[in-house]
Amino acid sequence: xxxxxxxxxxxxxxxxxxxxxxxxxxxxxxxxxxxxxxxxxxxxxxxxxxxxxxxxxxxxxxxxxxxxxxxxxxxxxxxxxxxxxxxxxxxxxxxxxxxxxxxxxxxxxxxxxxxxxxxxxxxxxxxxxxxxxxxxxxxxxxxxxxxxxxxxxxxxxxxxxxxxxxxxxxxxxxxxxxxxxxxxxxxxxxxxxxxxxxxxxxxxxxxxxxxxxxxxxxxxxxxxxxxxxxxxxxxxxxxxxxxxxxxx
Numbered sequence: 001x002x003x004x005x006x007x008x009x010x011x012x013x014x015x016x017x018x019x020x021x022x023x024x025x026x027x028x029x030x031x032x033x034x035x036x037x038x039x040x041x042x043x044x045x046x047x048x049x050x051x052x053x054x055x056x057x058x059x060x061x062x063x064x065x066x067x068x069x070x071x072x073x074x075x076x077x078x079x080x081x082x083x084x085x086x087x088x089x090x091x092x093x094x095x096x097x098x099x100x101x102x103x104x105x106x107x108x109x110x111x112x113x114x115x116x117x118x119x120x121x122x123x124x125x126x127x128x129x130x131x132x133x134x135x136x137x138x139x140x141x142x143x144x145x146x147x148x149x150x151x152x153x154x155x156x157x158x159x160x161x162x163x164x165x166x167x168x169x170x171x172x173x174x175x176x177x178x179x180x181x182x183x184x185x186x187x188x189x190x191x192x193x194x195x196x197x198x199x200x201x202x203x204x205x206x207x208x209x210x211x212x213x214x215x216x217x218x219x220x221x222x223x224x225x226x227x228x229x230x231x232x233x234x235x236x237x238x239x240x241x242x243x244x245x246x247x248x
Contacts (some may be wrong), residue, residue: 009080010054012041014047019056019147022070027060029067054079087090090220105228112221117150118224119205119212124158131159131166132239135190136200139217147216156186171195191246198242207210 006016021037034041051057166188170176173195203214209229
């Protein structure tokens, strides 16, 4: 049996096993398909009916015998394209529903290192293609290199893929200077601020109408995301004020 799994593409486990078996068999009887796929014959009829309805399988009459034939994989691709097109038509209505709540903010809490990573990865979908941040570099580096490695690898790759550039403020200390040296390779620009006054113990990440407050101190590992145009705009103003007064 093939190890390919078509479940992510709209077929359940039995449908996936049956379709893959039929691709290998060519025209086949129900008995032949059952043996090849491992799907119980009594259940296979319903599975075949479902695949026929999806347009992935058709019946072929050869004399008095009925054979089932899998259509080319392009048929599955066409099915997925059709679903995407249908969803695209539905998307404006879904967006309207999402905005029907008016000015009510959306607050999401992410816990632990994995939760923090999810908060970062959410920002790579920025419509403005720009991230603004106050970064608590010293707090980050004093605890673990997990997030630093994440920044240098996965987070950077996802931002580059979507052309989302970062502009960051960091304290002017050894950790901040080390952080700044990686700007070019990490698709970002950072400026340094007086560490005696602004050695941020946590991070504030701002993009579009969302603010993510991220804490990675020795006693805390969480991120709080607030989707609020007013709060995001206010934080951007504070960030811009410090950016213009900071050192390159």
